[in-house]
Amino acid sequence: MRLAMLVPSRVRASAGIAVVALGLAGCPNVDLGDEPPNPSACRPDFQYYKDHIWPEFLAPADTTKSCVSQSGCHQTATGRSALRLETNPVDDARNYQTVTFFLNCTTPEASLLLGKPLLGADPHGGGDLFPNTSDPAVVTFLGWFP
Numbered sequence: 001m002r003l004a005m006l007v008p009s010r011v012r013a014s015a016g017i018a019v020v021a022l023g024l025a026g027c028p029n030v031d032l033g034d035e036p037p038n039p040s041a042c043r044p045d046f047q048y049y050k051d052h053i054w055p056e057f058l059a060p061a062d063t064t065k066s067c068v069s070q071s072g073c074h075q076t077a078t079g080r081s082a083l084r085l086e087t088n089p090v091d092d093a094r095n096y097q098t099v100t101f102f103l104n105c106t107t108p109e110a111s112l113l114l115g116k117p118l119l120g121a122d123p124h125g126g127g128d129l130f131p132n133t134s135d136p137a138v139v140t141f142l143g144w145f146p
Contacts, residue, residue: 042105044144049096056140058085058099065129065137067117073126080125083113108145114138 063069102113117129
């Protein structure tokens with residue numbers, strides 16, 4: 001008698017599992033949308049950074065437009081934000097890695113590295129360094145992205 005009672009419950013359990021499996025097999029794939037961009041994938045040309053971005057955009061001879069001039073706003077030792085650059089001596093590899101966190105390769109104009117010092121784009125404690133997107137330093141910055 002006991003054996004007869006166990007068989008039907010096993011059969012019912014197996015049938016239930018089969019129904020669930022068939023039901024799941026008919027489910028459509030779930031669309032999770034586009035794969036979000038990997039932030040670490042924004043790595044424009046390092047040589048362009050060394051030859052143009054550092055000397056023309058970040059540390060130009062005109063100290064009123066420099067991110068790392070005498071005031072030291074973005075120097076590693078005395079910096080006042082997350083953008084801290086090594087200047088004594090200049091460490092291009094480290095500074096490049098730091099700078100890339102402030103880039104938007106999909107929309108370079110939306111990069112914080114550009115938006116902060118650009119007039120009216122984003123509040124910047126150091127003031128507006130570039131009056132508009134025609135400023136030579138801004139043109140240099142935008143030229144960094146293919």
